Amino acid sequence: MLELRAITRAYELGGERAGVFGVSLEVPQGCLAVIAGPSGSGKTTLLQVAGLLDPPDEGEVWLEGEPVSRRPERARCDLRLRRLGFVFQAFNLVPVLSALENVMLPLQLQGLPPAAALTRAEAILERVGLADRGDRRPGQLSGGQQQRVAIARALAPEPALVLADEPTANLDHAHGVPLMELMSELARERGTAFLVASHDPAVIAQAHRVFRLVDGRLAVAP
Numbered sequence: 001m002l003e004l005r006a007i008t009r010a011y012e013l014g015g016e017r018a019g020v021f022g023v024s025l026e027v028p029q030g031c032l033a034v035i036a037g038p039s040g041s042g043k044t045t046l047l048q049v050a051g052l053l054d055p056p057d058e059g060e061v062w063l064e065g066e067p068v069s070r071r072p073e074r075a076r077c078d079l080r081l082r083r084l085g086f087v088f089q090a091f092n093l094v095p096v097l098s099a100l101e102n103v104m105l106p107l108q109l110q111g112l113p114p115a116a117a118l119t120r121a122e123a124i125l126e127r128v129g130l131a132d133r134g135d136r137r138p139g140q141l142s143g144g145q146q147q148r149v150a151i152a153r154a155l156a157p158e159p160a161l162v163l164a165d166e167p168t169a170n171l172d173h174a175h176g177v178p179l180m181e182l183m184s185e186l187a188r189e190r191g192t193a194f195l196v197a198s199h200d201p202a203v204i205a206q207a208h209r210v211f212r213l214v215d216g217r218l219a220v221a222p
């Protein structure tokens with residue numbers, strides 16, 4: 001599904017070299033993979049390369065059997081829209097739209113007719129346990145519920161891979177654990193691959209596969 005081959009993405013700042021260096025990893029279909037590591041170890045940098053938001057300096061990102069990281073921006077943008085889903089720490093829902101409209105948004109961007117977008121958005125909202133909250137705006141939902149909407153929105157276009165950067169960082173433990181259980185179930189059920197960056201033990205506990213970054217390099221498994 002996703003394969004990173006010898007990815008290097010370096011930042012030079014004031015003579016210091018930071019980023020990620022020579023990282024190779026594989027996330028198969030239906031796998032919830034977690035990139036763990038302390039602050040500054042390169043988790044977000046790696047997710048941005050894997051999410052085709054940032055090209056690597058060296059190495060290649062393979063998605064569904066094809067090398068994709070050096071394609072022109074327009075092609076990468078199209079892949080992001082059609083094959084990737086994103087979940088962020090700060091939920092990033094559109095505040096003036098209802099939960100249902102937030103989930104419909106990427107489907108409409110893809111050109112799905114409104115009736116089909118509505119049916120699909122309702123089904124996925126039901127799957128994440130929010131069938132009765134579709135008409136609420138994000139500000140009228142709890143943090144845990146907002147993050148469920150964000151996951152529903154990421155999954156609605158049926159992406160191959162969902163990337164999530166610290167998805168539980170703004171949630172307390174009581175909301176973080178069920179959110180990760182949901183991601184684990186969705187990965188298995190739908191065959192979607194998940195790549196999640198986090199240092200939250202509740203996230204790591206749910207992982208099917210853990211990659212540890214230390215100073216931008218993959219730590220060798222013990």
Ligand SMILES: Nc1ncnc2c1ncn2[C@@H]1O[C@H](COP(=O)(O)OP(=O)(O)OP(=O)(O)O)[C@@H](O)[C@H]1O
Pocket residue numbers: 011012013018019037038039040041042043044045046
């Ligand atoms: N745009 C940038 N310009 C310069 N340096 C950067 C940039 N983005 C990240 N870095 C540096 O690269 C290193 C890795 O940063 P990154 O954000 O990937 O870490 P992280 O593991 O996501 O940390 P956190 O857990 O705090 O989110 C850090 O030393 C950071 O300062």
Ligand SMILES: [Mg+2]
Pocket residue numbers: 043044045165197
């Ligand atoms: Mg980060």
